[in-house]
Amino acid sequence: MKALRITLVYALLAVIAATTIIPLVWMGLTSLHGPRAPIPTMSTLFNPDKGSFIGWSGDVTGDAEKTTVVMDRDHNVSAWFAKKGDDKNAVRIPDDSPAETVDSPAETEYSLRITTQGLGTVSVSPESESGSYPAGTTVELTAVPDPGWHPENYWTVLTYGELPIWRFAINSFIVTGGVVFFQLALCSLAAFGFSRLQWRGRDPLFFVFLLTMMVPAQVLVVPLFMVVQKFGWLDTYWGLIIPYPYLSTAFGTFLLRQFFVTLPKSLDEAARLDGCTELGLFWKIILPSAKPAVATVAAFAFIWTWTDFYWPLLASSSTTMRTLEVGLSVFKDSYGGMQWSLQMAAAVIVLIPVLIVFLSLQRFFVRGVVMSGMKE
Amino acid sequence: MKVRSEHNWHGYLFVAPATIYLAVFAFFPMVFAGYMSLHNWHLLKDEHPFVGFGNFTKLFADPFFRNAIWNTLVYVVFSVPLGVVTSLAVAALVAQKLRGVGFFRTLYYVPAVSSQVAISMVWIWILLPEVGLINSAMKWLGFEGTTNFLAEPGWAMAAIVVMSVWIGLGPRMIIFMAGLQSIPETLYEAAAIDGATKWRRFRHVTLPLLAPTTLFVVVTTTIAAFQLFTPVYMMTRGGPRRTTDVVLYHIYKEAWQKFEVGTASAMSYVLFAMILIVALFQFRVMRRGLSEGGAA
Numbered sequence: 001m002k003a004l005r006i007t008l009v010y011a012l013l014a015v016i017a018a019t020t021i022i023p024l025v026w027m028g029l030t031s032l033h034g035p036r037a038p039i040p041t042m043s044t045l046f047n048p049d050k051g052s053f054i055g056w057s058g059d060v061t062g063d064a065e066k067t068t069v070v071m072d073r074d075h076n077v078s079a080w081f082a083k084k085g086d087d088k089n090a091v092r093i094p095d096d097s098p099a100e101t102v103d104s105p106a107e108t109e110y111s112l113r114i115t116t117q118g119l120g121t122v123s124v125s126p127e128s129e130s131g132s133y134p135a136g137t138t139v140e141l142t143a144v145p146d147p148g149w150h151p152e153n154y155w156t157v158l159t160y161g162e163l164p165i166w167r168f169a170i171n172s173f174i175v176t177g178g179v180v181f182f183q184l185a186l187c188s189l190a191a192f193g194f195s196r197l198q199w200r201g202r203d204p205l206f207f208v209f210l211l212t213m214m215v216p217a218q219v220l221v222v223p224l225f226m227v228v229q230k231f232g233w234l235d236t237y238w239g240l241i242i243p244y245p246y247l248s249t250a251f252g253t254f255l256l257r258q259f260f261v262t263l264p265k266s267l268d269e270a271a272r273l274d275g276c277t278e279l280g281l282f283w284k285i286i287l288p289s290a291k292p293a294v295a296t297v298a299a300f301a302f303i304w305t306w307t308d309f310y311w312p313l314l315a316s317s318s319t320t321m322r323t324l325e326v327g328l329s330v331f332k333d334s335y336g337g338m339q340w341s342l343q344m345a346a347a348v349i350v351l352i353p354v355l356i357v358f359l360s361l362q363r364f365f366v367r368g369v370v371m372s373g374m375k376e
Numbered sequence: 377m378k379v380r381s382e383h384n385w386h387g388y389l390f391v392a393p394a395t396i397y398l399a400v401f402a403f404f405p406m407v408f409a410g411y412m413s414l415h416n417w418h419l420l421k422d423e424h425p426f427v428g429f430g431n432f433t434k435l436f437a438d439p440f441f442r443n444a445i446w447n448t449l450v451y452v453v454f455s456v457p458l459g460v461v462t463s464l465a466v467a468a469l470v471a472q473k474l475r476g477v478g479f480f481r482t483l484y485y486v487p488a489v490s491s492q493v494a495i496s497m498v499w500i501w502i503l504l505p506e507v508g509l510i511n512s513a514m515k516w517l518g519f520e521g522t523t524n525f526l527a528e529p530g531w532a533m534a535a536i537v538v539m540s541v542w543i544g545l546g547p548r549m550i551i552f553m554a555g556l557q558s559i560p561e562t563l564y565e566a567a568a569i570d571g572a573t574k575w576r577r578f579r580h581v582t583l584p585l586l587a588p589t590t591l592f593v594v595v596t597t598t599i600a601a602f603q604l605f606t607p608v609y610m611m612t613r614g615g616p617r618r619t620t621d622v623v624l625y626h627i628y629k630e631a632w633q634k635f636e637v638g639t640a641s642a643m644s645y646v647l648f649a650m651i652l653i654v655a656l657f658q659f660r661v662m663r664r665g666l667s668e669g670g671a672a
């Protein structure tokens with residue numbers, strides 16, 4: 001009976017694990033696919049009944065170099081239509097709305113321009129030998145992907161000219177390192193002051209610190225942006241590092257203070273007997289003893305800053321100042337539409353450093369989460 | 377005492393950097409936001425006429441903002457209970473002393489520390505019509521047709537809810553585990569001796585003693601839920617048909633696409649008020665539940 005229960009538990013755990021593993025594996029596999037455009041068959045797009053643009057003629061597979069499938073946000077195909085011989089005045093079929101109607105007398109022929117960015121081919125059905133069809137034909141477009149594995153996708157992503165992933169990574173390192181260091185400095189000093197020293201107004205001020213933790217970031221972001229703008233820090237490292245509204249200094253101070261309070265008072269007394277100053281006590285004794293707590297705050301700060309999206313999005317505008325998170329989102333938007341394999345490769349590249357840091361520091365995470373949850 | 381006054385001013389020195397920092401980068405912005413919310417403030421214009429509470433009244437009359445509030449509430453109402461219950465269940469599962477449990481624990485935590493942007497991209501891929509993971513699986517199981525989740529008004533929000541629950545599972549699970557571990561074994565043993573079944577033990581020993589932890593998880597999850605942004609920005613841009621336009625995304629559009637920082641500040645204060653009210657309410661309700669339930 002017990003064996004059955006244990007098996008059941010493992011089974012459940014495995015099922016839940018699958019929900020994490022399968023997407024990640026899928027992502028990894030996709031990143032190695034040949035670039036392709038996953039187009040659903042779009043026969044309704046060309047449906048004459050809806051009064052939308054109909055009819056086409058011409059060679060649709062065309063020259064592989066020049067062909068691109070234009071994908072819109074909803075992953076539908078949109079295509080450009082131009083009157084035969086009049087490519088300049090191409091009219092684009094809008095995403096999925098049949099609302100745009102164009103006069104299309106049955107006799108007019110239209111050529112269909114489909115581009116695939118040289119990635120796989122688009123097959124059209126029904127096929128036409130002459131390359132022309134009467135107006136009103138319903139067509140289906142299917143993307144045919146490149147078979148095989150393409151690990152060079154990663155290299156393509158890394159060397160993609162307009163979006164320098166190297167630069168993004170460096171920025172992320174600088175910003176995250178800066179934030180972690182800065183916050184550790186502020187928080188440990190303050191936590192020391194709140195825990196090992198007695199002075200008037202200590203506890204009320206600590207309470208005020210805690211209050212700032214409760215203010216959600218959105219209230220701060222807009223005015224913070226303007227403050228940063230006034231300082232001239234927009235689009236600079238200063239602006240990305242110093243005013244970090246999320247890494248609530250109060251949180252780090254709180255965590256560290258909780259820990260400092262547990263250190264025995266005898267340490268202080270011994271040090272003072274030896275003639276140690278406050279700063280010496282802080283630097284030589286308390287801080288080294290608090291390594292686990294400090295590591296916890298650092299671990300949290302690192303991951304939090306590295307994966308943050310909102311503030312870097314606002315505080316940076318030029319491509320060269322973007323961090324990895326923001327760069328990745330720009331990547332998705334700008335890189336010619338839905339090149340899924342490349343996007344997945346980029347996502348994998350971004351995830352790897354985070355996972356490495358997390359796996360090596362996981363026990364600090366657990367500790368930190370628990371410490372923050374256990375209120376006094 | 378001599379010791380006390382001797383160390384008095386040192387304390388100020390130590391906390392000074394952090395205090396100054398918070399004053400400049402937390403307090404001042406907060407107050408400034410309040411100030412801006414009372415003005416008609418466009419980022420690129422020089423004139424900022426005072427409008428008193430005009431921004432706020434305009435907001436409440438604005439159907440788009442009301443829609444944003446509605447969407448946010450819908451999201452909170454669905455994602456918080458779902459998130460709390462699932463993480464409690466998983467925590468109970470993972471708290472068993474079995475071999476290899478640590479591996480699963482770590483695995484479940486991975487989505488929470490990963491790049492939200494990357495995860496959003498992965499989920500877009502999963503939800504793709506025709507070739508996405510879910511639609512492929514459904515086809516494999518024999519279902520006809522295909523759903524473009526992110527383009528269907530009801531489904532888009534549902535997808536984001538599921539995704540958020542999945543992401544937040546890890547940290548919530550850890551907190552519940554800590555709470556579960558703090559319940560003394562002896563209580564379970566005593567209940568077992570009294571003839572209580574597993575389920576009854578769970579209901580009458582675990583749940584009540586877990587109440588403070590549960591309260592913490594509920595409140596923090598709710599506060600985080602009100603601040604939903606990245607999935608909306610990455611996956612739906614507020615659509616389809618504004619069904620995922622949550623307040624924070626709405627603020628983003630107002631401030632950085634329309635440059636109306638006055639109304640944006642007003643919106644952020646409204647959001648802040650909402651969070652406060654809900655959090656306080658939760659506290660009250662659960663506190664009362666605590667005292668009436670009579671924890672052992």
